[in-house]
Amino acid sequence: MRVVSGIQPTGNLHLGNYLGAIRQWVAMQDAAAAAGGECLFFLADLHAISLPVVPAELAASTVEMAATLIACGIDPARSVLFNQARVPAHSELAWLLGGTARMGWLSRMTQWKDKAGKDREGQATALFNYPVLQAADVLLYRASHVPVGHDQKQHLELARDIATKFNTDYDVDLFPLPEPLISAAAPRIMSLRDGTAKMSKSDPSDASRINLTDSDDQIAQKLRRARTDPAPLPAELDALADRAEARNLVTIYAALAEITAEQVLAQFAGQGFGAFKPALADLAVATLGPIRARLADLLADRGAVAAQLEAGAERARGVAAPTLRAAQQAIGLQV
Ligand code: TYM
Numbered sequence: 001m002r003v004v005s006g007i008q009p010t011g012n013l014h015l016g017n018y019l020g021a022i023r024q025w026v027a028m029q030d031a032a033a034a035a036g037g038e039c040l041f042f043l044a045d046l047h048a049i050s051l052p053v054v055p056a057e058l059a060a061s062t063v064e065m066a067a068t069l070i071a072c073g074i075d076p077a078r079s080v081l082f083n084q085a086r087v088p089a090h091s092e093l094a095w096l097l098g099g100t101a102r103m104g105w106l107s108r109m110t111q112w113k114d115k116a117g118k119d120r121e122g123q124a125t126a127l128f129n130y131p132v133l134q135a136a137d138v139l140l141y142r143a144s145h146v147p148v149g150h151d152q153k154q155h156l157e158l159a160r161d162i163a164t165k166f167n168t169d170y171d172v173d174l175f176p177l178p179e180p181l182i183s184a185a186a187p188r189i190m191s192l193r194d195g196t197a198k199m200s201k202s203d204p205s206d207a208s209r210i211n212l213t214d215s216d217d218q219i220a221q222k223l224r225r226a227r228t229d230p231a232p233l234p235a236e237l238d239a240l241a242d243r244a245e246a247r248n249l250v251t252i253y254a255a256l257a258e259i260t261a262e263q264v265l266a267q268f269a270g271q272g273f274g275a276f277k278p279a280l281a282d283l284a285v286a287t288l289g290p291i292r293a294r295l296a297d298l299l300a301d302r303g304a305v306a307a308q309l310e311a312g313a314e315r316a317r318g319v320a321a322p323t324l325r326a327a328q329q330a331i332g333l334q335v
Pocket of ligand 1: 134
């Protein structure tokens with residue numbers, strides 16, 4: 001069992017990342033240890049350059065995001081934690097896979113279409129090639145499990161297509177097909193302003209998301225102002241089908257309390273948001289407060305976090321080297 005996943009170090013970690021992905025990463029640490037496997041988690045700083053970056057901010061965000069992951073429970077002594085750019089094999093394998101990935105496959109990626117919008121000609125080629133690098137990220141470590149949120153499903157399916165075509169074209173059995181792990185406990189968290197858009201770092205409205213760095217007051221205020229409707233909460237989940245904002249808050253409550261949405265409704269059926277939102281705010285503050293406190297401690301010594309990343313990169317380079325060599329050999333690049 002080898003668990004691999006990454007996160008872009010742009011902006012702050014938000015509740016969507018935490019409930020949708022990072023909490024699963026933390027759980028996988030135990031599962032991998034029990035199965036005699038290992039976990040590799042990385043800051044996808046090479047992916048970040050697919051959109052314009054401010055160099056000093058990227059460097060600072062990488063350390064801050066690493067500290068946030070540690071504050072959430074990723075233990076650098078048990079998991080290999082590093083930033084992608086310090087393991088050159090990611091870029092090297094991505095280039096090799098560029099011989100396998102097809103233009104048509106990449107053109108169909110919804111994230112490319114969303115991010116490029118109407119200006120495809122003006123985008124960095126890295127934005128188009130982004131999923132090839134992501135395939136390299138997981139294939140480099142011959143990952144068995146890749147815990148991600150729903151929005152990454154298509155990219156992982158592409159990684160499987162690339163792995164299959166590479167193995168077939170070069171007649172090797174090099175890359176196992178990575179399994180996307182989108183657990184039921186990993187909900188899709190939507191914007192607090194629009195229940196049909198995902199909670200995202202790139203949303204211009206800070207009120208749309210809860211950042212893991214938000215104060216207790218900010219968390220409570222954002223939830224109080226979250227868009228909802230005037231109807232009380234129903235007893236049945238089906239009745240929330242056309243109430244995207246209400247459903248999102250119930251989803252968040254269930255994920256934070258680690259219970260099902262049905263159990264949340266059993267507790268709050270008939271009550272309005274005037275009662276539900278403060279209960280949700282209390283729960284969110286109780287969960288995120290301790291993480292924020294640990295993060296503040298860790299950021300008091302950024303050098304120590306950077307040193308942990310470097311130690312992780314050293315370990316990752318060791319794990320990556322044999323796969324890269326085997327891929328080169330398969331293609332005929334090593335004589
Ligand atoms: P990124 O940085 O956008 O998000 C990190 C993780 O958080 C999940 N996520 C969400 N889950 C639920 N609700 C939301 N609103 C929400 N927003 C984000 C994402 O699904 C993801 O799991 N391309 C990736 C990073 C990456 C990667 C990889 C992931 C690069 N290489 C290899 C897995 C394997 C990304 O931009 O995630």
